[in-house]
Amino acid sequence: MPDHSTHAPRPQPVIRTLAPDQGLQWLALAWRDIERAPLVGLAHGALLAAFGGLLLAVAHHRFWLLAGAFSGFLLVAPVLAVGLYAVSRALERGEAVGFALVLRTWLSWRGQPRHDWRLVKFGVLLALAGTGWVLTSASLITLLAPQPVQTPMDFMRVVVMARDNRVFELWLALGGVLAAPVFASSVITLPLLLDRRIGVLDAVLTSWRAVLANPVPLALWAGLVMGFTLLGLASVLLGLVVVVPLLGHASWHAYRDTVDASALPPRKDA
Numbered sequence: 001m002p003d004h005s006t007h008a009p010r011p012q013p014v015i016r017t018l019a020p021d022q023g024l025q026w027l028a029l030a031w032r033d034i035e036r037a038p039l040v041g042l043a044h045g046a047l048l049a050a051f052g053g054l055l056l057a058v059a060h061h062r063f064w065l066l067a068g069a070f071s072g073f074l075l076v077a078p079v080l081a082v083g084l085y086a087v088s089r090a091l092e093r094g095e096a097v098g099f100a101l102v103l104r105t106w107l108s109w110r111g112q113p114r115h116d117w118r119l120v121k122f123g124v125l126l127a128l129a130g131t132g133w134v135l136t137s138a139s140l141i142t143l144l145a146p147q148p149v150q151t152p153m154d155f156m157r158v159v160v161m162a163r164d165n166r167v168f169e170l171w172l173a174l175g176g177v178l179a180a181p182v183f184a185s186s187v188i189t190l191p192l193l194l195d196r197r198i199g200v201l202d203a204v205l206t207s208w209r210a211v212l213a214n215p216v217p218l219a220l221w222a223g224l225v226m227g228f229t230l231l232g233l234a235s236v237l238l239g240l241v242v243v244v245p246l247l248g249h250a251s252w253h254a255y256r257d258t259v260d261a262s263a264l265p266p267r268k269d270a
Contacts, residue, residue, distance in 0.1 A: 011263035013192070013206050018214040022257060023221035023250075030249035033088050034242075037097045040087050041245030048077055049232075049240040056237070063152050064138050071130035074229065075182065077244070078190050079123035082106075084248030085191045085255075092256070105194075118193050118200050122186075125200075129182050133175070140174060141167060183222050184211040191255035196264040210258045221254065 019025075034041045052073060059066040083102035090097045141149055144167045147158045159168050188210055189203045198206075211218050225247055232243035 010202075012202075013196075013198075013264060014260040015206075015210050015213045016258055016260060018217035018258060020217050020220060022217050023224045023254070026221070026250040026253040026257070027224070027246065029253045030088075030246050033091055033249040034245050036091055037087050040097060040099060040102060041084060041249065042241055043099070044081060044084055044248065045241035045244035048073075048080065048244050049237045052233075052237045052240060061151055063149060063155050064134065066152060067137065068131065068134040071134050072127050075126040075130040076123050078186065078248075078251065079119055079126070081244065081248035081251070082119060082190065082194055084245055085194050085252045088249045088252035089195065118203075119190065122189060122193065122200050122203075126182070126186065129178075133178050136174065136178065137171065140171060144170065183218075184208050187211060187218060187221070188251075188255040188258050191252050192259060192261060195255070195267065196261045197267055198261075198264055206259060214258065218258075 052070070055066070055069040055073060059069055083105055086101055086105040087097045090101055095101075141155075141159060144165070145158050146162070146165065147154070149155050149158055159171065162168065185204045185207055187207050189200075189207045192198060192203045192206060193200070228243050228247060232239035
């Protein structure tokens with residue numbers, strides 16, 4: 001006879017309630033992680049700062065190429081910071097940390113590639129989101145700007161500093177509308193994918209559940225992330241050397257405080 005018994009529902013992460021100032025605690029914990037494993041964190045920051053400098057050197061006279069490169073860079077950077085999540089997890093467990101840990105996060109013990117394709121797939125989705133933003137942004141400014149925008153100085157003169165139109169305000173509003181769902185989809189997704197066996201879609205839905213349950217604390221956290229990122233960029237990218245590990249480690253603590261994923265099986269290498 002066919003089995004008509006119902007299957008047990010898949011376990012789901014539990015969303016915790018956050019305090020409004022929880023983001024400041026995550027930054028404090030991240031700074032402690034940097035102090036305990038400074039070389040790994042600063043190396044991540046230096047690598048991403050150098051890569052950003054390369055983008056700036058190649059595309060500094062081509063505004064839309066530069067905008068596209070940096071949009072993709074900022075959206076995919078959390079994927080490249082997966083090693084920092086692994087370091088924070090190891091410190092939390094009292095385990096040894098170092099560059100070998102970061103390498104093991106991406107490679108198997110026997111030297112065969114063990115790239116977590118869930119992370120890669122999610123990184124591709126973030127890169128596509130960045131491309132969509134650049135195309136939408138370019139269309140808006142091309143249609144509404146009184147003069148062509150070809151270089152970063154054109155953008156500053158025609159859009160940012162213009163006083164006889166509202167193109168810059170519309171551009172910022174459009175960026176906020178597009179950035180909000182990207183943030184909601186990614187705020188705890190990557191650490192969750194690193195830590196537990198869960199599909200990309202379920203991880204993204206969990207991230208959305210977290211944002212809907214804690215709109216104020218996570219909105220304030222988004223503001224902190226944006227503020228520190230802008231500081232890193234405004235310092236001719238040098239500030240990214242510290243900002244990248246600070247936000248990377250803090251993202252792990254954001255995940256741990258926001259989600260109880262103990263009902264899910266851990267990753268085999270976790």
